[in-house]
Amino acid sequence: MHLLIDQGNSRTKACLYKEGVFTDVVLSELTPTDWLSIKQGLIGSVAAAEQQQQLQSLLPASLAVRWLRSTAQAFGISNSYQQPEKLGVDRWLAILGAAALYPNQSLLVIDAGTAVTMDWLSADGVHAGGWILAGLHTQQRILVSATAQVEAAALSLHPLQPGTSTTAAVAEGAKAAVLGAVQQAIQLRRIERVVLTGGDGAFIQQQLNNNAVLLEPKLIFYGLARFIDNN
Structure with a gap:
């Protein structure tokens, strides 16, 4: 299971991804059991640094997180x-x-x-x-x-x-x-x-x-x- 997060200027959307299936989730509603099932978090964010920090604070410290950037x-x-x-x-x-x-x-x-x-x-x-x-x-x-x-x-x-x-x-x-x-x-x-x-x-x-x-x-x-x- 992977957590995918799209953080925009006005709202943050998230879903769990497994075997080609996307399931919408609300981060604040994920349970400890849910978090244990997540292998990695992948985030695309265009929000300000303060908003990115707020998002980071919602994620368990133990979760492997990758913040994606545009590349050549x-x-x-x-x-x-x-x-x-x-x-x-x-x-x-x-x-x-x-x-x-x-x-x-x-x-x-x-x-x-x-x-x-x-x-x-x-x-x-x-x-x-x-x-x-x-x-x-x-x-x-x-x-x-x-x-x-x-x-x-x-x-x-x-x-x-x-x-x-x-x-x-x-x-x-x-x-x-x-x-x-x-x-x-x-x-x-x-x-x-x-x-x-x-x-x-x-x-x-x-x-x-x-x-x-x-x-x-x-x-x-x-x-x-x-x-x-x-x-």
């Missing part, structure tokens, strides 16, 4: 960054997870959360770079904090339409910005599949309504799992 190459995949470690490890793990699920295919890998990240991967495993933009809810928060008399709205699942109030206009504008960027990314380079993950991944998939757009909620965990017993 892994599992036949090449990182395009001149300083590979500067690529967010969440993006790197999503790329590695997508490559494992859809090998030898040209992919656009999208993680839609606090930020929306988009990364292109060629069929021969070369990362071509990516884009980063504010996520749907982040865009609304930024505008609300910088503008008087503007309020954020809950995310609606209906297709894009003009907003008939300032609140609705902000929400629709955020949707338009993200969906427009995704559509531009799809057109920019030849790809066979779009692989989505993140909290707003299902929303983007629904809005695009394209059979080549696939949702993989555990994409980063697939990337983490590739490092099991690999040093």
Whole structure:
């Protein structure tokens, strides 16, 4: 049994992995017996150092833990960054997870959360770079904090339409910005599949309504799992 942890900017997700099966868990609810069954912990974190320390404090001192970082190459995949470690490890793990699920295919890998990240991967495993933009809810928060008399709205699942109030206009504008960027990314380079993950991944998939757009909620965990017993 292995413990896989994806620590983002806004939340931490964890699962237990055994023989190809991912089981969601809450760290604070794991029992002493559970901890004894875990061979190793693998962590991908983009959180601040203080948050990483808080996470470390939740783990038994006896547990072998590996904090993963982005590298120049892994599992036949090449990182395009001149300083590979500067690529967010969440993006790197999503790329590695997508490559494992859809090998030898040209992919656009999208993680839609606090930020929306988009990364292109060629069929021969070369990362071509990516884009980063504010996520749907982040865009609304930024505008609300910088503008008087503007309020954020809950995310609606209906297709894009003009907003008939300032609140609705902000929400629709955020949707338009993200969906427009995704559509531009799809057109920019030849790809066979779009692989989505993140909290707003299902929303983007629904809005695009394209059979080549696939949702993989555990994409980063697939990337983490590739490092099991690999040093």
